[in-house]
Amino acid sequence: MVGMTKRKTLFWLGVFLLPNLIGFLTFIGAPIVSSLIISFTDWDLLGEMQFTGFENYIRLVQDPEFWVAFRNTFLFILGYIPLVLIFGLACALLLNKQMKFRAFFRATFFLPVITSWVAVSLVWKWLYNPEYGLINYALSTVGIDGPMWLNDPDTAMIGIILTSAWKDIGFVMVLFLGGLQNISPSFYEAASIDGAGKARQLWNITIPLLAPTTFFVTIISMINSFQVFDQVMIMTGGGPGGSTVVMVQNIYNHAFRYFDMGYASAMSWALFLVIFLFTWIQMKYQDKGAN
Amino acid sequence: MAMESSSKVLVYRRVRAEKSKPRPILKKVLFYLLLIVGASIMLIPFLWMISTSLKPSGATMVLPPEFIPNQPTTQNYEQVTQQFPMMRFLWNSLLVAVLTTIGQMIFSSMAAYAFARMQFRGRDKLFLLYLATMMVPTQVTMIPQFILIKQFGWLDSYPGLIVPTMFAVFGTFLMRQAMLSIPRELEEAAFMDGANHFQVFYKVCLPLIKPMLAALGIFTFMQSWNNFLWPLIVISNQELATLPLGLSLLQGRWSTDWGLMMAGVVISVLPILIVYLFAQKYFIQGMTMSGMKE
Numbered sequence: 412m413v414g415m416t417k418r419k420t421l422f423w424l425g426v427f428l429l430p431n432l433i434g435f436l437t438f439i440g441a442p443i444v445s446s447l448i449i450s451f452t453d454w455d456l457l458g459e460m461q462f463t464g465f466e467n468y469i470r471l472v473q474d475p476e477f478w479v480a481f482r483n484t485f486l487f488i489l490g491y492i493p494l495v496l497i498f499g500l501a502c503a504l505l506l507n508k509q510m511k512f513r514a515f516f517r518a519t520f521f522l523p524v525i526t527s528w529v530a531v532s533l534v535w536k537w538l539y540n541p542e543y544g545l546i547n548y549a550l551s552t553v554g555i556d557g558p559m560w561l562n563d564p565d566t567a568m569i570g571i572i573l574t575s576a577w578k579d580i581g582f583v584m585v586l587f588l589g590g591l592q593n594i595s596p597s598f599y600e601a602a603s604i605d606g607a608g609k610a611r612q613l614w615n616i617t618i619p620l621l622a623p624t625t626f627f628v629t630i631i632s633m634i635n636s637f638q639v640f641d642q643v644m645i646m647t648g649g650g651p652g653g654s655t656v657v658m659v660q661n662i663y664n665h666a667f668r669y670f671d672m673g674y675a676s677a678m679s680w681a682l683f684l685v686i687f688l689f690t691w692i693q694m695k696y697q698d699k700g701a702n
Numbered sequence: 703m704a705m706e707s708s709s710k711v712l713v714y715r716r717v718r719a720e721k722s723k724p725r726p727i728l729k730k731v732l733f734y735l736l737l738i739v740g741a742s743i744m745l746i747p748f749l750w751m752i753s754t755s756l757k758p759s760g761a762t763m764v765l766p767p768e769f770i771p772n773q774p775t776t777q778n779y780e781q782v783t784q785q786f787p788m789m790r791f792l793w794n795s796l797l798v799a800v801l802t803t804i805g806q807m808i809f810s811s812m813a814a815y816a817f818a819r820m821q822f823r824g825r826d827k828l829f830l831l832y833l834a835t836m837m838v839p840t841q842v843t844m845i846p847q848f849i850l851i852k853q854f855g856w857l858d859s860y861p862g863l864i865v866p867t868m869f870a871v872f873g874t875f876l877m878r879q880a881m882l883s884i885p886r887e888l889e890e891a892a893f894m895d896g897a898n899h900f901q902v903f904y905k906v907c908l909p910l911i912k913p914m915l916a917a918l919g920i921f922t923f924m925q926s927w928n929n930f931l932w933p934l935i936v937i938s939n940q941e942l943a944t945l946p947l948g949l950s951l952l953q954g955r956w957s958t959d960w961g962l963m964m965a966g967v968v969i970s971v972l973p974i975l976i977v978y979l980f981a982q983k984y985f986i987q988g989m990t991m992s993g994m995k996e
Contacts, residue, residue, distance in 0.1 A: 423899040424822055431813035432828075434869035439835050442846035449845065456849070505737055518982055519741045522748065525978050525985055527928035529946035530967045533953060534751045537960050543763045545750055577743070585990050638839055641930045645950060659841055659931075666845050667935055679842040686839060 450676035457670075467677035477678065479653060480661045481685070486568055487575075487657065488636045494576035495632060496625065499583025504617070506584070507591045517588075521581035528578070528641035535574040536561065536646050564654035567647050571655060575642055583628055590624030591617070626697050630690060637686045658682050751971075755779070755964035762960045778965035782952070788969050790941060791948035794863075796973070798944055799926040801864050806922045807915060810873030811881075815903045817874070818881035819889065829878070832871050840931075848935055862936045863944070867926060876918055876991060880911040913987075920981060921988035927974055945970040 450468075453461040471477050502520050506513060523531060538545050539560035547557030558566045598616050607615065618625075640659040643649060649656035662682065666675035754762055756774040782788055816822075817829050847866050856862035888910075889902045897905070908915070930946040937943055943951060952966045978985050 420820070420822075424816055424820060427812045427820070427899070427903070428816040431809040431869065431874060434809060434865075435832065435835075435871065435874075437850070438847060438866045438869050439843060439871065440831075442843040442850065443835060443838055445846040445849075446842050456852075502740060505733070505740070510733075514982075516737050516741055517986075518978075519744050521982075521986060521989075522744060522975075522978075524989060525924060525974055526971055527930070527946050527974075529928075529930050529949045530971050531747075533949060533963055533967050534747050537754065537964065538747060538750065540960075543765065543767065545746070545767060548765065548767055577747075581744070582989060585986055589990060634839075638841065641946075644930070644934075645953065662841050662845075663931075663934075667848070672845060672849075676842075676845055679839070679845065683837075683839055683842055687837065 446676050446679065449672055450680050452673045454672045455670045456672060463673065467674050468681075470674065471677055471681055476656075477661065477681070480656045480658045483568065483655055484637060484639065484657045487572060487639055488633060490569065490572035491575050491579075491636050492629060492632050494572065495579050495583045496628065498576065498580045499628070500587050500621075500625075502580060502584040503587035503591055504613075507588060517584075520584055523578040524581045526578070529645055531574065531578050532642045532645035535570070535577075539570050539646075561647050562651060564652045567651060567655045571639075571642055571646055574646070575636075575639070578642075579632070583632070586628050587621065587624060590621050594620045626693070630693055633689060633693070634686055637682065637689070658685075748971075751964050751967055754960055755968050757961050759959065759961055778961045779969070782962050782965045782969070786948070786952055786955075786966070787941065788948065788966060791943055791945045792969065792973070794942060794948075795927055795944040795946075795970075797860065798863050799923050801860075802867050802926040803919050803923045805864070805868035806870060806873045807919050809868060810870075810918070811877045811908065811911070811915060812903070813874045814877030814881050815899075815907060817878045819884075819902075819907065820899070832874060836871050836875065844931070844935060851936055857936055858939045858942055860942070863933060863942070867929070867932065870922075873918055873922065876914065877911065880914040881907055884910050914991075916984050917988040917991055919988075920984045921991060923977075924974065924985070924988070 449460075451462060451464060453463045453466070506517055506520075539547075541547055541557065541559045541562060544557075544560075546560070550557040560570045561567045594617065598620070599612055602612050602616055638659055639657050640663070643655055643657050643660060644663075647655045649660055658678070659682070662675050662678045665671045665678060753769060753771060755778050756776070757768065757771045758773060758775050758777060761768060761771065761773070817825060851857055851862045851866065854862075856865070884907055889906050892902045892906050927944075928946060929944070930950070933944045933947040934950070937947060940948075940951060949963075949966055949970055952963060956962050
């Protein structure tokens, strides 16, 4: 009897778990392991796979192209994260009360989030058009001679950052709205009895109590922005003059344009390491801040 | 944008006015003005996209720009659908997104049932392994995945587009969280009545996690619908391109015909926009959950 039920349990376990487990091992587990192995080889997909030890990683550290992409990605993050945090929080604060058209405004701010990066990038490329784009036209009406935006190495990254922030503000807003709901109204009541104004309340109650959400938003924005790719690919393709080449684009080029699988794999592990390191540093910093 | 800057000046004046004499009416006006400025910044690119797509080819590159087309025409839509297989892209995107979503929902909720409601040796260790892989970015797995798909002979095929994306660990993680919250008594009662695991899963558990399952479905659908990198890697035959990839091909061909390009973009944005209007709540929920990913 016991044997029967055991066999039955095993049967059901197979039914429920196996399809997913096989898929997981085939498309996630095995690729992670093989990627690590490939990163120690020289392989162009066609010829023999040659083991080269740490050569790819040594080449990586010495490759100026890698560091340019690293710097560009880092610049992107430095511009993008403050923008989405500040404006995401501002939108959340505006929408965090009972008012008319609340649902409409929330839906509007969220609209870019559901649109694909490719679509957004194409529309903004048109907006940034130096001659006929809407942005430079708007600037010209107030007497400013607009920049060349995506065509100028000095402003191309700024253009990509602004577009990316515009797309993600609604997402960050929704996360902050969730955080704001968790702050008990009693804090504000106590503060206004003590005579604290709105600005004081924002600075002394809302922002400190939102810290966990802010931390969480910062981490996921950072992880996502290290993987920035689509908008760069569509808006500039890495140009002009390599001023917007980012890390994932390097991986893509080496893997699927030059078929340098070993080097591309090593680059992808470098990306993992960078993301891991930055996340770890932030966690550490967060722990210290909490004590 | 012109409207925006003028309203910014207005806001500034309001701020100064308010500093001297705080009046609740002014406060309210300022508040709504800020919201309207924000909403305009979000909406203008979309409106500009639609406006451009409706202009005849001579009217896009003019100064000052026509905000509302003087002679609106659907010629861009006709041209882009005739010269480019836009409807084909639309169909590919739909097929890929629907199948990916269905697969993801079925496989992850079933595995989640095993992880959350069944006892077996090594269960927690196996789940920990699942979780650990979530830290690894997709860029690491995409190269071996590509090689695998090539070995299977799935390059330039629907299975190549669909199958590898159905097993995202995030779905299993999310469904397991939802299943853990179901009280034991419910399934015990069902087992007493002679139900088997499948009946408990289908009749007891699934109905209880429906909102989470719906949110996962929306999230997966959107991810798949908007995915660019994976189709870019596995598809080289234009007939099999999804919308994002198709748009990038469109850009390669007509990089300066903005009316035509915007018509293509509108076609790609419209379907998800319509779904969004009806299922807004689930969209926001689904996307917020994606934040839980790391």
